Amino acid sequence: MRGHETLSRLRMGGYKPAMVWLTALDGPCSRATFLDAENTLAWGNFPEIHVEPDDRIAALDFRPLVGTTVLLQGTDRDRLRAIFKHLRQFAPARVITSDGTFFHDTEAE
């Protein structure tokens, strides 16, 4: 997983992002400067967290997402469901999930 460390530092500093992109990738996280999830804030974009296929979902630290709106996306529906279930334990304000074929918004629940 990449991106959570920058976000955690931001939260430690007393700031909150309006939204966070949480992406379940089909391949490994990029560490290239412009694609690395740890750098997105530095480029003036919304923060991102990238989850790799090999990451153990139960062990993912989503604490920096507390109270935020999370835009959860990916292509593997089962994995998205598992991430969504795990993410809810960390009290995000709202989760909007999509894999391109479905759309789910917790505000509509």
Add this chain to the structure above:
Amino acid sequence: MSTVVPLITPDSFDYRAWMAENEPRIKVQGAETWEDDLLAAVRGGNEPVGARLPWAKTHDRIRFRGGEVTLWMGINGHGKSQILGQAALGFAAQGERVCVASFEMRPVSTLKRMLRQVAMNDRPGEPAVRRLMQWAKGRFWLYDQLGTVKPEMLYAVIRYCADKLKIKHIVIDSLMKCVRGEDDYNGQKDFVDSLCTLARDHDVHIHLVHHVRKGENEEKIPGKFDAKGTGAVSDQVDQVITCWRNKRKERTVEKLLRQGHEIDMETRDQADELLIVDKNRHGEWEGTISLWYHPQSLQYTGDKRCIPLDMLGTA
């Protein structure tokens, strides 16, 4: 009129308290969480993984994987840097990129030693230089900094090496050039702690050279508890290898030759160098590896026949 959504806003939420309160949720997991990892480990059998040392007899015993730190320690002049230099050539020959950060030797001195190890003799010529340079391109890097270095600078170098150059092995020679002094125990502990974190986060293997305390004499083999400075250094790393040079044998050989005698078999069979693996956190084997020295090539060999290896062909 468009609505502007601010990226970031000040937050009164006590995030630090939330982090602390929820620590167990992340860190305490049911054993089933690691089912896939355990299955993968079982499917792979007990085959060791990671980069190998140049000597075949070590391949089942010790390996160098990403995410770990190895401490190479020994008395001054006992071959730590030279052995590690040869090992680094071997890593590069296996396709794993290497960066050497030596604060005790200029890059050209490091390269001169590598050249002899590659050329397998003590007088390598220009063709050997060109062969080495052609081979090293895209495989081997050197950090040009002599003297001391600030830890923060080195951390940046490690990140750059891992992210941009895709380097897998970083040699740091030596620890004492990166901290304020032998008595800066907290500095040493923090430095090694940061190296372990960087190695894990960037999936690189860091080879850290370290000196040992002055013992009674050089014939006594030092152990991991003899490392200079704080004991936390060897506690934190994954592997500890002590390099020990058999000076007693050297003196015996010198004396025999001076007296015009031949070197007897018993003396000849003794190892010139021992690699003592004192700690091997992710492997079962701990013990001693005997090596023989080929002075012309500055190479260490795996048996007493002392035939230098073709380092560029080591795979």
